[in-house]
Amino acid sequence: xxxxxxxxxxxxxxxxxxxxxxxxPRSGDLSVYWYQQSLDQGLQFLIQxxxxxxxxxxxxxxxxxxxxxxxxHSELNLSSLExxxxxxxxxxxxxxxQGQAPLHFGNGTRLTVT
Amino acid sequence: xxxxxxxxxxLSIQEGENATMNxxxxxxxxxxxxxxxxxxxxxxxxxxxxxxxREKHSGRLRVTLDTSKKSSSLLITASRAADTASYFCAxxxxxxxxxxxxxxxxxxxx
Numbered sequence: 001x002x003x004x005x006x007x008x009x010x011x012x013x014x015x016x017x018x019x020x021x022x023x024x025p026r027s028g029d030l031s032v033y034w035y036q037q038s039l040d041q042g043l044q045f046l047i048q049x050x051x052x053x054x055x056x057x058x059x060x061x062x063x064x065x066x067x068x069x070x071x072x073h074s075e076l077n078l079s080s081l082e083x084x085x086x087x088x089x090x091x092x093x094x095x096x097x098q099g100q101a102p103l104h105f106g107n108g109t110r111l112t113v114t
Numbered sequence: 115x116x117x118x119x120x121x122x123x124x125l126s127i128q129e130g131e132n133a134t135m136n137x138x139x140x141x142x143x144x145x146x147x148x149x150x151x152x153x154x155x156x157x158x159x160x161x162x163x164x165x166x167x168r169e170k171h172s173g174r175l176r177v178t179l180d181t182s183k184k185s186s187s188l189l190i191t192a193s194r195a196a197d198t199a200s201y202f203c204a205x206x207x208x209x210x211x212x213x214x215x216x217x218x219x220x221x222x223x224x
Contacts, residue, residue, distance in 0.1 A: 002156060002158070004156070033212075035214075042214065042215075042216045042217070043157075043202065043214040043217075045211060045212065045213065045214075056211055058211065088154075090156055090157070092156075092157075100144075100145075100206070101162075102147065102159035102162055103147075103149075103157070103159060103212065104159070105156030105157045105158070106156050107155055107156045108154075108155070108156055110154075
């Protein structure tokens with residue numbers, strides 16, 4: 001058990017809709033990362049937050065947004081969903097900045113857009 | 115874009131054999147990490163090796179790093195069926211952004 005909790009585990013929704021994915025980081029970790037994993041694109045870094053502030057941005061679409069709250073949990077909002085957004089979305093946390101320490105991954109949210 | 119590329123993409127071996135996976139990357143790194151992913155689950159960290167280290171061990175795992183060749187290898191000795199998973203290398207390059215490769219799918223047959 002990594003200590004990172006993601007909800008929901010599965011999400012099925014229609015094109016054009018908006019969903020929110022939630023992540024609780026491991027106790028004590030200040031950094032939260034969001035990754036998208038799809039068969040054709042592999043594991044893609046979306047965005048990182050550190051203690052409530054955005055720290056790094058990767059291949060995140062403008063239709064996607066995220067935030068980290070004072071209690072350090074994070075939410076990833078996906079809007080105007082398209083079929084191609086179907087993927088596994090992972091949250092990870094670490095005590096230090098990205099790359100400096102191991103990342104602890106949750107078990108992901110599997111999003112299916114129909 | 116992917117900084118690290120694993121080779122081979124898929125590997126099938128018998129239980130008890132050794133498995134070797136390779137990772138090549140393009141730009142200078144601060145460190146390199148290896149992760150394992152069981153099907154449909156989150157990634158699990160295995161080993162972090164810093165750019166000034168050449169070899170690191172953890173149980174049945176041995177990781178080497180050759181910065182002159184921009185490559186790393188992960189060796190799993192005496193493999194078990196439970197080692198069946200995908201293995202990813204991840205590099206920490208400029209900006210401290212961790213970039214994952216496409217992974218090697220390892221199947222260990224009992």
